[in-house]
Amino acid sequence: MHISITSLECTGGHFDLYLPSGVDVGLQYPGVPIGRCDGIEGVTKKTREVKRAGADFIKVMASSSVLTENTTPEQTQFNKKELKAIAKEAKLANLKISAHCHSLRGMNNCIKAGFSSIEHGTFINYEIAKRMIEKSIYLVPTLNVHKELLKAGFPENDVYAKEKIAKLKNIVKIHQENISDAYHIGVKMLMGSDCGVIEHGSNLKELEYLVDIGMDENEAIASGTIEAANYLRLEDKIGSIEKGKLLI
Numbered sequence: 001m002h003i004s005i006t007s008l009e010c011t012g013g014h015f016d017l018y019l020p021s022g023v024d025v026g027l028q029y030p031g032v033p034i035g036r037c038d039g040i041e042g043v044t045k046k047t048r049e050v051k052r053a054g055a056d057f058i059k060v061m062a063s064s065s066v067l068t069e070n071t072t073p074e075q076t077q078f079n080k081k082e083l084k085a086i087a088k089e090a091k092l093a094n095l096k097i098s099a100h101c102h103s104l105r106g107m108n109n110c111i112k113a114g115f116s117s118i119e120h121g122t123f124i125n126y127e128i129a130k131r132m133i134e135k136s137i138y139l140v141p142t143l144n145v146h147k148e149l150l151k152a153g154f155p156e157n158d159v160y161a162k163e164k165i166a167k168l169k170n171i172v173k174i175h176q177e178n179i180s181d182a183y184h185i186g187v188k189m190l191m192g193s194d195c196g197v198i199e200h201g202s203n204l205k206e207l208e209y210l211v212d213i214g215m216d217e218n219e220a221i222a223s224g225t226i227e228a229a230n231y232l233r234l235e236d237k238i239g240s241i242e243k244g245k246l247l248i
Contacts, residue, residue: 002232004059005050006035007100008043008086013077014061014068014100038084040094043078047089058090058117062099063106063135066146066167067197069160073102073122073171076109084112096232104128117231120191121182124173129185137230138188141179146172148202180213186217190231191224
């Protein structure tokens with residue numbers, strides 16, 4: 001496994017789990033940094049802490065999300081200077097930098113900062129797609145997550161359930177259409193499901209959704225095997241059935 005240990009999030013942003021009540025409900029374990037950070041010095045130090053903890057890549061929350069209350073996925077998080085500082089520090093250790101990002105402005109900021117991949121990419125358009133191609137930045141669409149969340153719904157005691165459902169209904173169709181357009185423009189894509197937000201074990205449904213946007217079946221499988229291995233620089237160890245490679 002290649003793991004990020006924890007994500008980097010700005011104060012008040014997606015995955016900052018400090019509640020208005022003053023309670024921090026974020027998971028805390030010995031040796032695992034709390035990902036909340038701000039400012040050039042703050043994000044640089046936090047990136048170093050995550051590297052020290054043994055991260056294989058750096059994960060950054062560069063926009064809000066569907067499930068974050070009182071926000072919209074179009075909102076950006078971290079400014080350009082902060083994102084560039086994170087990318088600069090990550091590259092000193094030759095680490096990939098991945099962004100959770102739905103918003104156009106957020107994707108544009110990540111491209112300028114030199115990120116390696118963008119997860120979700122919900123509002124991607126032609127201009128962003130072309131820039132990702134030019135910079136060899138990968139897109140991980142996670143089509144599965146929004147569809148499954150909409151199907152499953154939310155508990156009755158979730159006071160934000162109606163807000164979340166409304167956002168999901170709007171996003172599912174837009175996401176599918178935009179990712180299909182990006183694929184046909186030529187953006188390189190990898191399979192990812194966002195499982196954890198949805199139930200583990202449902203990740204293979206992502207293959208079906210990748211075929212729905214235009215991939216053939218072999219291409220969809222490759223996006224989660226050999227293409228993903230190439231991206232991680234592990235193609236000599238995993239990603240295809242060959243003598244001397246690991247079977248996972």
